[in-house]
Amino acid sequence: MHTSSTSHLRQGTRVRAGTPTDQLVAMQDWGDVEQSLDSNGSAVLPGLLSATQCAQLAALYPCDEIYRARIVMARHGFGRGEYKYFAYPLPPLLDELRYTLYPRLAPIANRWNRQLGIDVQYPDDLDAFLSRCHQAGQTRPTPLMLEYGEGDYNCLHQDLYGDHVFPLQVAILLSEPDKDFSGGEFVMTEHASAGQRADVVSLRQGDAVVFTVNQRPTTGKRGGMRKVAMRHGVSRIRSGHRHTVGLIFHDSR
Ligand SMILES: O=C(O)CCC(=O)C(=O)O
Numbered sequence: 001m002h003t004s005s006t007s008h009l010r011q012g013t014r015v016r017a018g019t020p021t022d023q024l025v026a027m028q029d030w031g032d033v034e035q036s037l038d039s040n041g042s043a044v045l046p047g048l049l050s051a052t053q054c055a056q057l058a059a060l061y062p063c064d065e066i067y068r069a070r071i072v073m074a075r076h077g078f079g080r081g082e083y084k085y086f087a088y089p090l091p092p093l094l095d096e097l098r099y100t101l102y103p104r105l106a107p108i109a110n111r112w113n114r115q116l117g118i119d120v121q122y123p124d125d126l127d128a129f130l131s132r133c134h135q136a137g138q139t140r141p142t143p144l145m146l147e148y149g150e151g152d153y154n155c156l157h158q159d160l161y162g163d164h165v166f167p168l169q170v171a172i173l174l175s176e177p178d179k180d181f182s183g184g185e186f187v188m189t190e191h192a193s194a195g196q197r198a199d200v201v202s203l204r205q206g207d208a209v210v211f212t213v214n215q216r217p218t219t220g221k222r223g224g225m226r227k228v229a230m231r232h233g234v235s236r237i238r239s240g241h242r243h244t245v246g247l248i249f250h251d252s253r
């Protein structure tokens with residue numbers, strides 16, 4: 001049953017109608033996700049949200065009362081376009097996803113930190129990690145929604161908001177490529193001593209990408225561990241409008 005649902009998902013068949021989000025998280029092939037994160041620093045979770053859920057979330061963009069801040073990217077040299085950080089309490093669907101995804105990612109984060117020689121391990125549940133953030137003064141929620149129009153883009157960056165960093169984050173594409181917008185590809189770059197490369201992660205509406213916040217471990221030419229630094233961004237939107245939701249697990253100062 002597990003195998004057949006994941007193979008459906010891999011083939012991209014939309015099997016998610018009426019399926020609760022926690023089941024969809026459970027149905028992802030987490031072995032594949034881990035392998036892809038190790039090799040490329042990113043992995044796609046296909047069909048995490050339905051088109052309806054995507055539309056309902058995107059429709060929240062103008063509702064200012066649920067956000068704590070609005071950032072116009074050009075004012076800060078972050079690119080062009082804008083985003084808003086949600087206030088607590090998060091919209092229930094996003095809160096549920098943040099709590100359901102975290103324990104799947106914590107074991108990978110813990111192994112990465114061991115491999116990178118970083119002396120930090122993450123607890124199994126998000127509340128324990130968030131109280132660590134909050135005690136250190138990182139109390140402001142980081143989940144956000146982004147809105148891009150024609151000509152907008154998101155410069156390559158890293159979402160670091162204080163000393164406490166959970167090394168993986170998630171972005172969900174709410175708009176439908178080639179219908180709602182064109183261009184606007186999710187891009188990751190990798191800076192290693194061996195060279196630099198860029199990777200375009202192709203997403204459909206409702207797909208999520210899990211990706212490296214800062215550094216990930218990789219195997220060097222002689223079999224030793226190497227660190228690579230990663231950044232993410234969005235290429236120029238050629239036409240239309242593109243909305244995404246970002247789930248970052250550490251809170252902000
Ligand atoms: O719009 C995107 O796809 C990327 C958004 C982003 O930078 C993030 O979620 O941290």
Ligand SMILES: [Fe+2]
Pocket residue numbers: 157158159232246
């Ligand atoms: Fe980001």
